[in-house]
Amino acid sequence: MSSIGTGYDLSVTTFSPDGRVFQIEYAAKAVDNSGTVIGIKCKDGIVLGVEKLIASKMMLPGSNRRIHSVHRHSGMAVAGLAADGRQIVARTKSEATNYDSVYGEPIPVKELAERVASYVHLCTLYWWLRFSEIDSHYHFKLYFFVFFTSITYCWQFHRPFGCGVILGGYDRDGPQLYMVEPSGVSYRYFGAAIGKGRQAAKTEIEKLKLTDMTCRQGVIEVAKIIYGVHDEAKDKDFELEMSWVCDESNRQHQKVPDELLEEAKAAAKAALEEMDAD
Amino acid sequence: MGDPSAETQRTLYPYVTGSSVVALKYKDGILMAADTGGSYGSTLRYKSIERLKPIGKHSLLGASGEISDFQEILRYLDELILYDNMWDDGNSLGPKEVHNYLTRIMYNRRNKFNPLWNSLILGGVKKGQKYLGMVSMIGVNFEDNHVATGLGNHLARPILRDEWHENLTFEEGVQLLEKCMRVLLYRDRSAVNKIQISKITEEGATVFPPFSLKTYWEFSAFKNPTVGAEGSW
Numbered sequence: 001m002s003s004i005g006t007g008y009d010l011s012v013t014t015f016s017p018d019g020r021v022f023q024i025e026y027a028a029k030a031v032d033n034s035g036t037v038i039g040i041k042c043k044d045g046i047v048l049g050v051e052k053l054i055a056s057k058m059m060l061p062g063s064n065r066r067i068h069s070v071h072r073h074s075g076m077a078v079a080g081l082a083a084d085g086r087q088i089v090a091r092t093k094s095e096a097t098n099y100d101s102v103y104g105e106p107i108p109v110k111e112l113a114e115r116v117a118s119y120v121h122l123c124t125l126y127w128w129l130r131f132s133e134i135d136s137h138y139h140f141k142l143y144f145f146v147f148f149t150s151i152t153y154c155w156q157f158h159r160p161f162g163c164g165v166i167l168g169g170y171d172r173d174g175p176q177l178y179m180v181e182p183s184g185v186s187y188r189y190f191g192a193a194i195g196k197g198r199q200a201a202k203t204e205i206e207k208l209k210l211t212d213m214t215c216r217q218g219v220i221e222v223a224k225i226i227y228g229v230h231d232e233a234k235d236k237d238f239e240l241e242m243s244w245v246c247d248e249s250n251r252q253h254q255k256v257p258d259e260l261l262e263e264a265k266a267a268a269k270a271a272l273e274e275m276d277a278d
Numbered sequence: 279m280g281d282p283s284a285e286t287q288r289t290l291y292p293y294v295t296g297s298s299v300v301a302l303k304y305k306d307g308i309l310m311a312a313d314t315g316g317s318y319g320s321t322l323r324y325k326s327i328e329r330l331k332p333i334g335k336h337s338l339l340g341a342s343g344e345i346s347d348f349q350e351i352l353r354y355l356d357e358l359i360l361y362d363n364m365w366d367d368g369n370s371l372g373p374k375e376v377h378n379y380l381t382r383i384m385y386n387r388r389n390k391f392n393p394l395w396n397s398l399i400l401g402g403v404k405k406g407q408k409y410l411g412m413v414s415m416i417g418v419n420f421e422d423n424h425v426a427t428g429l430g431n432h433l434a435r436p437i438l439r440d441e442w443h444e445n446l447t448f449e450e451g452v453q454l455l456e457k458c459m460r461v462l463l464y465r466d467r468s469a470v471n472k473i474q475i476s477k478i479t480e481e482g483a484t485v486f487p488p489f490s491l492k493t494y495w496e497f498s499a500f501k502n503p504t505v506g507a508e509g510s511w
Contacts (some may be wrong), residue, residue, distance in 0.1 A: 069364040093364070097357060243366075255366050 012124050012160055023160060024124060027182035030162035031080040036197040036229050037066070039077060039166040041177045041190040043211055045246020046168030047256075048077040049222035051081065051197070051230055054237040067243045067255075071096035073106050074169025075253035076116075077111040077245050080182070081162035081197045088165055092116050109169035111180035113186045116167060121184025124160040164194045170251045197229030204228065215246035219256050223264035224271045240265060280318045292395040294318050296329045297468040298430030299340035301399045301456045302442055303423050304451035307479035308401030310340045311455040313463075315470030315486050322470055330476040332358040332483035335372040337402035338476055339380075342427040343415065344395035351394060354383065373402025373409040377419065385417025397427035403480050426458075429466045434458035448477070460491050500506035 006165045008014055009022030016022060032206040034053040050066040066085075067077045078085030096116045099107035103126070160182045167178045167186075179194065180186040190210055193201035204225045213221070223240060230238055242261060294316045301310040318326030329348065330340045333355050341348040358379060362371045371379075377400040387393050394413045403412040412419040424438040437458055446454065452475060463469045469492065477486040504510050 072360065072363065093361075097360070101353070101357075231477055252363075 024183045027095055027160040027162050029165040031194055032113050034079045034195045035076045036195040036201055037077045037079040037166055038193045038222055039168050039177050040210055040218055041175055042213045042215045045170055045175045045215040046177050047215055047218040047222050048075050049226050051226045052239040052241050053235050054239055062240055065243055067137045071106055074109055077166045080163050084161040085163040091119050105251050108171050109176040114166055117180045117184050117186035120161050120180055121246040124184055139274045157226050160273050166192050170245045201225050212268055220264045220267050223268040227268035229273050288392040289395055296342045296345055297344050297466055298426055298428040298462055299399050300430045300434045300455060301401050301410055303410050304446040307408055308405040308410055309451040309455055309477050310338055310401055311459050311475045312340050314472045314474055315469045316345050316386055317468045327468055330474055330485055333376055335370050336404040337376045338478040338483050340399040341396045347394040347396050372404035373400055376400055377411040381413050381419040384413050388416045395495055399425055400421045404480050433461050433465055463491055495499040
């Protein structure tokens with residue numbers, strides 16, 4: 001391990017002398033160990049792709065979805081600890097439907113990303129908040145408790161989320177792509193990758209001319225990248241899961257249609273063989 | 279119920295109401311008709327309220343009674359369909375499921391003495407199976423080949439019992455519905471002459487634009503209505 005905290009890494013409420021919070025960095029390592037997740041913003045929408053590493057040959061294809069719709073117009077791909085990811089997705093769905101019922105319009109993707117980031121961050125600060133309290137916490141009503149309880153309970157029952165998410169959506173401002181890390185930061189991207197093969201994936205994404213690409217072409221490219229970064233030696237089998245939200249899908253977030261997915265897989269396998277033949 | 283402040287939070291009577299909805303099964307699916315009026319007591323206050331709405335891919339909902347409660351029901355169903363869509367697993371809720379959901383909502387509200395003051399008609403087609411059901415504000419629900427709400431039960435259903443048969447074509451179904459709506463227009467004081475018809479088939483739902491029925495007022499009985507009953511009007 002490159003940087004061991006030695007005493008400053010036991011709790012997420014402790015800074016190290018050089019200003020780092022080690023628990024959050026360790027959470028990021030959990031994300032780095034998961035299968036690659038990619039998102040790209042094409043000119044007419046977003047494409048999300050996940051390299052789903054298959055733990056057992058007994059698993060049914062299509063199970064253990066890693067990409068979830070969080071509202072009609074947006075979806076979220078999760079990397080890292082799957083159970084933590086479920087929690088984040090559930091919260092995001094709830095934020096999106098709540099905004100819609102209060103304001104009467106689908107939540108702007110920027111607003112949704114901020115809420116997800118805020119929630120992830122909150123759970124790196126306070127362990128004892130139950131979910132109904134988190135809503136009031138946005139107004140810092142429970143601030144006083146931190147002083148009394150965190151001193152006695154500071155190394156029990158809390159850890160940050162061990163997952164990063166890539167959130168893609170299509171609202172009035174067009175298609176947008178955000179990534180939220182376990183620390184709670186979120187940035188807007190035109191291409192993002194997390195997980196094992198993220199370095200290689202980012203290099204590949206940077207080569208693409210995304211502003212000229214439609215989502216239909218983007219789906220093929222994402223498949224090629226994921227097949228390309230998949231490490232055959234270390235992980236045997238994987239399943240490719242992809243979704244999109246674009247003009248072609250009527251700005252609804254949905255799984256990529258089966259024939260397009262098959263076309264993408266075939267193109268990706270062909271590209272791999274070409275590379276091997278060189 | 280003993281808590282005095284709870285009195286003001288229960289539905290006691292409806293305010294803006296829609297009149298009857300009539301629906302029948304035909305060869306390809308369901309046909310439903312309703313007028314577009316919203317009455318405020320005895321005043322015909324709103325003349326363009328759409329009371330027939332498609333729900334998801336397979337169903338059509340028509341409502342009579344309190345319009346604001348109908349809008350609330352639409353919000354519940356919107357959320358239901360949204361969560362169903364988010365599974366993205368190739369399945370979608372059919373009319374039988376939506377009808378059951380509505381029955382649960384209506385019955386449970388009635389048990390709390392805080393009903394949603396509507397009579398609902400839910401029709402749809404899924405995988406070739408046609409379904410047409412009704413739920414009332416007290417949670418009574420049933421399924422039939424033709425249903426109606428409110429006064430439609432008394433005026434339209436007798437006509438349907440005589441003239442409905444399996445495998446009506448679209449044109450025959452529309453004619454039959456227009457006949458029912460015409461009787462309601464003549465006899466129901468809360469009816470408005472702006473009718474909407476909608477259909478749902480395997481392909482999807484269509485809500486047609488509103489139109490007016492031709493009425494005939496030259497019946498001899500209308501000419502001298504008070505003959506034989508002087509003093510009445």
